[in-house]
Amino acid sequence: VYRICHEPRAVFGLFVLSVLTVTALTAPWLAPHDPLEQDLLYSFLPPTWYPQGEGGYLLGTDNLGRDIISRTVYGTRIALVVAVIAASLACLLGTALGLCAGFFGGKVDLIISRVVDIWMSFPAVLLSIVLVAVIGAGLHAVIIAIVIIDWTRFCRVVRAETMVQKELDYVASGVTIGLSRIQLLLNEILPNLVPLLIVLLSMEMGIAI
Structure with missing residues (x-):
């Protein structure tokens, strides 16, 4: 924490x-308008600071008259949900299989x-x-599709690093004192993969969005 600060x-x-x-958490209170509300009379309004801009639409409106800043605020919530859930599930699946393979x-x-x-x-x-065509439309379909596609990124990298870690002395010491394979994986090797997983997870969140 000290180093980060x-x-x-x-x-x-x-x-x-x-x-x-x-x-994302305060979107209902921050958004000045309903992001789905349409009004064709106010379509393609420019931002407020333009001469033709309306005071109630800070960034203007789209082709259906929907407030852009409200849609952006609500879009942040959806983006974070997809990023966190999809990346975490892909990480769990890929890490588990990568550990076993390596x-x-x-x-x-x-x-x-x-x-x-x-x-x-x-x-x-x-x-x-x-x-998505097979599963169906919706946020859950997007998350499932991302997990099914991107778990391989974690699996391949974790497998390679596990193969390196299992040859090190601390693993041999664990075998000597009688640790089981599961204990070696979860208590010895996995903690040493955490820095790598943090980097991969942060990259995957960007890819998921």
Whole structure:
């Protein structure tokens, strides 16, 4: 915490994230208009500071007369929900399979690795369109599609790092004192992957949005 507070870039990033989070949580009170309300008489209004701008529409309106700033505020809520839920689920699935593939090796690694290779050979955009068409429209469909497509990013990286970690001395020491494989995975190897997972998770949130 001390290092973060004295790192300008980290402080700025936390500030931006805090502003977005507060905006998403308080969207019903911050938005001046209903984001879905349409009024064709007020379509394509310019921002307030333009001569033809209306005082009640800070950033103007779209082609259906909907307030742009209200839609932006509510859009922040949807974006954060998709980013957090989809990225977290993709991280959990990919990390679990990557740990198993990297630690156990053999047929387990072969099967998981081939599934990842086949899955990543499909174009992501095309696959996402197909999945949404099959699952149906809605926010839940988008989240499920992102998880199904992007878990492979975590799996491949975690597998590679697990293969490195399991050869280190601390894992051998755990085997010597009688730790089980599950204990080695959860108590020894996984904590050493946390910094890597944080970076991957932050990148995946941007990709999900």
